[in-house]
Amino acid sequence: MNEILESLQRCVERGKVNIKSPYPPDMKGQEGADELAKKALEMGVAPQDVLSKALIVGMQNVGVRFRNKEIFVPDVLMAAKAMAAAMVHLKPFFKSDELKHKGTIVIGTVLGDLHDIGKKLVSMVIEGSGWEVVDLGTDVSPDKFLKAVDEHPGCVVGLSALLTTTMVNMETTVQHIKSKHPAIKVIIGGAPVTEEFATKIGADHYSPDPQGAVEFLNTRCTPN
Amino acid sequence: MLEFPTPETVSFYPSFQELAIDRTIVERDLGYRKTPAPEIVRQLIDEILPEVSLRLTIQCGFCILPPDFVSLSNDGLLCGEIQISTGPIIASQLKKLKTVAVFVSTAGPLLEQWSQQLMADGDMMKGYLVDSIGSEIADRASEWLEKRVAEHVAPRRWAMTNRYSPGYCDWPVTDQQKLFSFLPPRFCGISLTPSSLMIPIKSLSGIIGLGPDVARGAFQCSICDLKDCFRRMDESEFATEQR
Numbered sequence: 001m002n003e004i005l006e007s008l009q010r011c012v013e014r015g016k017v018n019i020k021s022p023y024p025p026d027m028k029g030q031e032g033a034d035e036l037a038k039k040a041l042e043m044g045v046a047p048q049d050v051l052s053k054a055l056i057v058g059m060q061n062v063g064v065r066f067r068n069k070e071i072f073v074p075d076v077l078m079a080a081k082a083m084a085a086a087m088v089h090l091k092p093f094f095k096s097d098e099l100k101h102k103g104t105i106v107i108g109t110v111l112g113d114l115h116d117i118g119k120k121l122v123s124m125v126i127e128g129s130g131w132e133v134v135d136l137g138t139d140v141s142p143d144k145f146l147k148a149v150d151e152h153p154g155c156v157v158g159l160s161a162l163l164t165t166t167m168v169n170m171e172t173t174v175q176h177i178k179s180k181h182p183a184i185k186v187i188i189g190g191a192p193v194t195e196e197f198a199t200k201i202g203a204d205h206y207s208p209d210p211q212g213a214v215e216f217l218n219t220r221c222t223p224n
Numbered sequence: 225m226l227e228f229p230t231p232e233t234v235s236f237y238p239s240f241q242e243l244a245i246d247r248t249i250v251e252r253d254l255g256y257r258k259t260p261a262p263e264i265v266r267q268l269i270d271e272i273l274p275e276v277s278l279r280l281t282i283q284c285g286f287c288i289l290p291p292d293f294v295s296l297s298n299d300g301l302l303c304g305e306i307q308i309s310t311g312p313i314i315a316s317q318l319k320k321l322k323t324v325a326v327f328v329s330t331a332g333p334l335l336e337q338w339s340q341q342l343m344a345d346g347d348m349m350k351g352y353l354v355d356s357i358g359s360e361i362a363d364r365a366s367e368w369l370e371k372r373v374a375e376h377v378a379p380r381r382w383a384m385t386n387r388y389s390p391g392y393c394d395w396p397v398t399d400q401q402k403l404f405s406f407l408p409p410r411f412c413g414i415s416l417t418p419s420s421l422m423i424p425i426k427s428l429s430g431i432i433g434l435g436p437d438v439a440r441g442a443f444q445c446s447i448c449d450l451k452d453c454f455r456r457m458d459e460s461e462f463a464t465e466q467r
């Protein structure tokens with residue numbers, strides 16, 4: 001049983017999607033995340049173990065290696081693809097409530113800013129850590145953030161911006177959300193953002209990379 | 225002394241081929257410098273590059289401000305009544321200038337639409353590669369334009385500084401509003417939003433100092449304070465780039 005979970009974890013880390021996928025070349029012809037997740041469940045491995053002992057561990061290692069600049073965006077995208085292939089088999093268990101997300105993060109690029117990719121990457125890594133991600137897209141107004149928070153009680157909010165001029169809209173967004181929901185935690189990120197800026201605008205956390213966001217979510221935003 | 229037609233505004237449509245972007249350059253942009261990119265990524269880049277050239281409207285251009293209009297100030301430049309606050313790092317590179325060329329470059333809107341479509345359809349990888357190539361195109365179009373500026377001012381025996389962009393080295397991004405005020409509306413198809421975001425996204429703006437006594441200073445990355453930037457190059461990498 002441990003063996004199959006280890007293989008599944010490896011598939012996520014290496015971005016091996018399914019048996020047909022030629023990537024990575026040294027795993028050609030081998031079963032991928034798709035087949036192994038299905039097999040593990042059929043063997044009677046608990047869905048929770050498939051998720052937390054294989055997939056999440058795999059994605060976490062990817063996040064750490066990305067932060068250390070050992071791997072780059074395309075490698076993360078391949079890992080996320082493998083993870084998604086495995087998640088298909090876990091979907092029914094989320095539906096039946098047998099599996100639960102660790103929580104929900106509502107994420108978006110702030111008003112006046114159209115940059116999307118950095119935020120998408122963060123979303124993928126966070127999703128791979130067992131959180132549900134609600135992506136509001138780009139150019140998101142404070143009102144739209146607030147509405148999403150109303151719809152997802154107890155969620156965490158993630159804000160992204162790529163220019164110093166749009167970064168200032170993070171402040172209005174944080175104020176807008178916290179005036180109605182003081183307990184909601186807000187994480188911010190993007191190229192020009194700094195720790196100092198996060199403190200100044202009353203955000204709860206800044207991270208330069210996706211993994212830092214995951215660590216904050218897992219340690220500071222889960223119940224108990 | 226030469227008389228200046230004022231203002232001198234010139235624009236171009238360079239072809240993708242002229243920008244000489246190949247797979248190695250794209251791989252480097254993605255971060256793969258010490259290790260090669262995975263084979264699947266290299267294959268995809270090879271597939272994408274010919275397609276890219278069909279979805280481009282590369283434009284770039286410059287406007288040379290009348291020299292009487294431009295002087296050095298404490299914090300940068302004074303262009304008529306308009307104070308351009310480049311900050312001390314860039315100002316130190318502009319010493320002795322006669323005037324500046326205000327420039328822009330863009331990869332055009334089609335490429336980013338394609339990238340967004342690919343991602344919306346679930347192909348994040350291809351969408352990301354197209355996006356990354358778009359950034360390189362905007363950058364290379366500016367580099368290509370530098371050569372045109374050089375040719376343009378050569379008859380006056382003028383030299384040029386490096387190019388500098390608002391948003392770098394303490395020069396506020398908002399100063400783009402001032403630079404755009406010197407350019408014709410929607411110059412090269414680029415517009416600037418109130419939050420100083422250029423649309424299309426894959427666009428660049430900036431200035432180049434001109435005059436008989438200016439010099440190309442240290443190369444850009446060495447004066448930039450973004451030490452952790454994944455696109456940062458050292459001097460030898462930069463020299464190879466210039467080929």
Ligand code: B12
Pocket residue numbers: 073115117118119121122158159160161162163164165187188189190191192206207208209210213358359360362363389390391392393397400420421422423424425426427428429430450452453454455
């Ligand atoms: C490539 C690039 C370009 C490309 C295209 C950019 C694009 N977005 O498409 C081109 C060459 C066109 C360009 C143009 C300009 N650029 Co530029 N560019 C960059 C560069 C080198 C990389 C950006 C990138 O693609 N990163 C890759 C993505 C995946 O990373 P990311 O979006 O940052 O996201 C990561 C993290 O930030 C984080 N993250 C992001 N969001 C969130 C959210 C949360 C909650 C968390 C936790 C984390 C997180 O996780 C992501 C994954 O690791 C950066 C410098 C840098 N190293 O970041 C400058 C940078 C973004 N550019 C900058 C500037 C100033 C400009 C220009 C204004 C210059 C000019 N005057 O022309 C223009 C603006 C263009 C426009 N449309 O208005 C500045 C912006 C800062 C500022 N001063 O406002 C930067 C930071 C460089 C600098 N000077 O420090 N640029």
